[in-house]
Amino acid sequence: MTAHAVIAIVVFVVAYILIITERIHRTKIAIMGGVLLVLLRVLPQADAFASIDFNTIGLLVGMMLLIGVVKETGIFTWVAIRIAKKARGDSWRILLWISIFTALASALLDNVTTVLLIAPITILIAEMLDIRPYPFLVAEILASNIGGTATLIGDPPNILIGSATDLSFLDFLIHLGPPALLILGVTLLVLRVVFRRELSGAFVDTERVLAGMDETKAITDPVLLRRSLVVLSFTILGFVLHDALGLKPATVALAGGGVLLIWSGTDIEKRLEEIEWPTLFFFMGLFVLVGGLEEVGVLEVLAAGVLRLSGDVGVLSLCVLWFAALASSFLDNIPFVAAMIPLLARISVSLFPNTAGLDEAAYAVYLMEKSMPLWWSLALGACLGGNGTIIGASANVVIAGFSGKTRTPLTFGNYFRYGFPLMLLSILLSSGYILVRYLLFR
Amino acid sequence: MDIRDCMKREFRFLAPDASLRDIARLFEETGEAVLPVREETGELAGVITIDDFLLIFLPAYIDLIRNIDFLHDFGAIEQHSFSIEESLFVAEDLMREEPAVLAENDSVMKAAAVLHRSGITRIPVVRDGRLVGMISKNDIVRALYGTEGQH
Numbered sequence: 001m002t003a004h005a006v007i008a009i010v011v012f013v014v015a016y017i018l019i020i021t022e023r024i025h026r027t028k029i030a031i032m033g034g035v036l037l038v039l040l041r042v043l044p045q046a047d048a049f050a051s052i053d054f055n056t057i058g059l060l061v062g063m064m065l066l067i068g069v070v071k072e073t074g075i076f077t078w079v080a081i082r083i084a085k086k087a088r089g090d091s092w093r094i095l096l097w098i099s100i101f102t103a104l105a106s107a108l109l110d111n112v113t114t115v116l117l118i119a120p121i122t123i124l125i126a127e128m129l130d131i132r133p134y135p136f137l138v139a140e141i142l143a144s145n146i147g148g149t150a151t152l153i154g155d156p157p158n159i160l161i162g163s164a165t166d167l168s169f170l171d172f173l174i175h176l177g178p179p180a181l182l183i184l185g186v187t188l189l190v191l192r193v194v195f196r197r198e199l200s201g202a203f204v205d206t207e208r209v210l211a212g213m214d215e216t217k218a219i220t221d222p223v224l225l226r227r228s229l230v231v232l233s234f235t236i237l238g239f240v241l242h243d244a245l246g247l248k249p250a251t252v253a254l255a256g257g258g259v260l261l262i263w264s265g266t267d268i269e270k271r272l273e274e275i276e277w278p279t280l281f282f283f284m285g286l287f288v289l290v291g292g293l294e295e296v297g298v299l300e301v302l303a304a305g306v307l308r309l310s311g312d313v314g315v316l317s318l319c320v321l322w323f324a325a326l327a328s329s330f331l332d333n334i335p336f337v338a339a340m341i342p343l344l345a346r347i348s349v350s351l352f353p354n355t356a357g358l359d360e361a362a363y364a365v366y367l368m369e370k371s372m373p374l375w376w377s378l379a380l381g382a383c384l385g386g387n388g389t390i391i392g393a394s395a396n397v398v399i400a401g402f403s404g405k406t407r408t409p410l411t412f413g414n415y416f417r418y419g420f421p422l423m424l425l426s427i428l429l430s431s432g433y434i435l436v437r438y439l440l441f442r
Numbered sequence: 443m444d445i446r447d448c449m450k451r452e453f454r455f456l457a458p459d460a461s462l463r464d465i466a467r468l469f470e471e472t473g474e475a476v477l478p479v480r481e482e483t484g485e486l487a488g489v490i491t492i493d494d495f496l497l498i499f500l501p502a503y504i505d506l507i508r509n510i511d512f513l514h515d516f517g518a519i520e521q522h523s524f525s526i527e528e529s530l531f532v533a534e535d536l537m538r539e540e541p542a543v544l545a546e547n548d549s550v551m552k553a554a555a556v557l558h559r560s561g562i563t564r565i566p567v568v569r570d571g572r573l574v575g576m577i578s579k580n581d582i583v584r585a586l587y588g589t590e591g592q593h
Binding site for chain 1: 521551
């Protein structure tokens, strides 16, 4: 092993441990780690910059711009109150529809923003109706991570996978949408049984309480709302068509963000404040760190090691699924997936070599077709694994923070009782899905 | 002009162990928005603002919601009385410790500046840690425009 390889591994492992322990902000570590690789001459600067995947960065920036406007419009509060009114204060039906809405919003926007907007109004509605808020919060955590699994833009692991593999928005929707729907349905049924006592009826005059909320007043700026929803709809349509149009997802997202910047008429400084710069720089640093590993050939060695254990795509897929799920329950799934992607790419090349002598484009299609179960397993494991513990995903942490201000705070222990078994159930269902759809009938 | 010329030497204060009921009564009787809390020894312990007092009636999560225009009332929350812990609150639990204070020989303009910075409307005046007076934004207006004689 060369000195460069040793440096790249040491820097990566130390950075990884520091990110996991969360004593220093992950963005600081990622930037410093990336810089170290260049300083120590593992990577030339040009290669370091080239390893940053600007499709991912562009997609994130575009969506952050869009979301920054949507989140000011009050639409989430409006929807939550409408749901409470339509459900006539029936707590199970409120939980059901709020969860479905959370899943849908998480699939199209980012999970953290979704729960940031939906959780406070849910807590308020629950307390006004004299129901304990924690069943709703648990359901929102689960729904948001499950919803995020369903699309390319739903969760950062999917953005990374989509960008690295050229799988399209539609591919994600067709392949991950059905299991996400199934898992959401099963999870909600389980929650109905688990929380039947908490959800058995409110003890206040629900009609009067609900009449005390006027959802139309929640909409702060109807014009801005209409414009942002129009742009968001076209952006989503753009995502659905991006492959057919030959556009990358980042182009679609930036187009949406750009149009809304002009059309919303708000101050550019204010709009750019909505961009989560720490997240973007975290991704950039991480790409350089992983780029270092690729450069020195460590991943080939690792891939060969994995392939010695098993050369069967089915066995490997299920291993990836469960390993990703358990790892993502406790760790940040972004660095995990970032490191897994190049590894899986090498494994799939070794599993399905170009024996038929196809040209490059045809081989890429063949390879993608064949290695799909591996990629979908990684996506399902990394996204759904986030449901396992209260620290499994950022959305969980945000909700736990909110719950601290209620009568029934969510803690690691009391969330674990619901989250972990339901996460295992969702991975079990995913295993069945992967087996049936990709392995038994291949 | 010094503070000693315009501060109030007659003022009412709370003991550190004053109950919520005592605090409410004193707010009501004095009409003040800031009340000093004084130790038995005469030393200043802290101040209680009427905002801090009212805040304990509001549920903690209300500040999670930016826009509350859509709310007419708070439903079931309005019928909740204090929890047991909340009803045990005494002045000491509510007060701001180490509040901004002034000395008698500080100037009136400085008092205006400190009141502005501190964000409250009435500030204790102390001598060697002992509470000797209170000065409010109103006292300063009166001093500056001489509505009480002097100018």
